[in-house]
Amino acid sequence: MNSDKLALPVGTTLDRFIMRKQEDFPYATGELSQLLRDIALATKIVNREINRSGLIDIAGAYGNRNVQGEDQQKLDVIANIRFIRALRNGGEVCTIISEEDDELIQTGNNQGKYVVAIDPLDGSSNIDVNVSIGTIFSVYRRVSPTGREGTVADCLQPGTHQVAAGYVIYGSSTMLVYTTGNGVNGFTYEPSLGEFFLSHPDITTPATGTIYSVNEGSSESFSSGVTAFLQHCKKEAFSGRYIGSLVADFHRNLLKGGIYLYPATAKNPKGKLRLMYECNPLAFIVEQAGGRSSNGQRRTMEIEPQAHHERCPVFIGSKDLVLQAEAALAAETNEA
Numbered sequence: 001m002n003s004d005k006l007a008l009p010v011g012t013t014l015d016r017f018i019m020r021k022q023e024d025f026p027y028a029t030g031e032l033s034q035l036l037r038d039i040a041l042a043t044k045i046v047n048r049e050i051n052r053s054g055l056i057d058i059a060g061a062y063g064n065r066n067v068q069g070e071d072q073q074k075l076d077v078i079a080n081i082r083f084i085r086a087l088r089n090g091g092e093v094c095t096i097i098s099e100e101d102d103e104l105i106q107t108g109n110n111q112g113k114y115v116v117a118i119d120p121l122d123g124s125s126n127i128d129v130n131v132s133i134g135t136i137f138s139v140y141r142r143v144s145p146t147g148r149e150g151t152v153a154d155c156l157q158p159g160t161h162q163v164a165a166g167y168v169i170y171g172s173s174t175m176l177v178y179t180t181g182n183g184v185n186g187f188t189y190e191p192s193l194g195e196f197f198l199s200h201p202d203i204t205t206p207a208t209g210t211i212y213s214v215n216e217g218s219s220e221s222f223s224s225g226v227t228a229f230l231q232h233c234k235k236e237a238f239s240g241r242y243i244g245s246l247v248a249d250f251h252r253n254l255l256k257g258g259i260y261l262y263p264a265t266a267k268n269p270k271g272k273l274r275l276m277y278e279c280n281p282l283a284f285i286v287e288q289a290g291g292r293s294s295n296g297q298r299r300t301m302e303i304e305p306q307a308h309h310e311r312c313p314v315f316i317g318s319k320d321l322v323l324q325a326e327a328a329l330a331a332e333t334n335e336a
């Protein structure tokens, strides 16, 4: 056998990829590269803790409720600490918005040029039943001068101002998928080496698909436009796939084609998902992969944030399907 076959290259590590991509930005000074490395480090630590959570009593509820009114899981708290600590120690981030914290988190790095919005562990109620969960993050360049704490204006920027966005899926394998505005790339974690390796270069999402992801349990309170769109999906014999873990549902649809929708419901009149650290980062990724994201009327990334935990309806995935959903909602408005 040809000896080359005996030792196939292990592939491009995340570090090497970040450095190569930095060369695409001649004026890059390396801070964003360092920030992405800091996030990857925290991801490795959180991955380890998720994988052993059933063994060292860190599964289950923490006993508090977060600003969302949701029961915090122990791993929510641990993941939040890990990401905040990694970003604080990395020095590039002045201020953080976290799903787990009511207020802005000032890192003390007043020279830091970046702000991060993060959902440290989304879908964490699924941990105890071994369903995939995820981390979702957005990176913005601060608009206020360095040398002081980040401001609300630094944090409430529209999604079009993102300089990077990504998610981690802790599933059958752990993957980091991110964009800096030049396409979407996926990296799979090899725990025995402690490295992420490029496994899904230049991800593009199919222009259409036959998967729809929605919580049908809320269908009684869906608008007539949403109901009409879902009836169309069923008439076309689409597959209903809903894991109840946003990152897992989004990742599957990104690769296979499909649409995830969390519209306004009676329980969540503005939708359930949060604009800054769930909808915007996934919108950046899906657009970079050729897809589309809106609140049903408006491009998600053009929504002007009013509060850092604000929610918004979301229709995200294959461009054709999101456009069809928007058309159904427009028809509803015209009927009104």
Ligand code: P6P
Residues within 6 Å of the ligand: 122, 123, 124, 215, 244, 245, 246, 247, 249, 272, 273
């Ligand atoms: P529902 C998890 O709490 C989450 O934010 C997303 O991960 C998930 O897609 C959604 O909520 C599930 O919400 O109302 O269908 O249980």
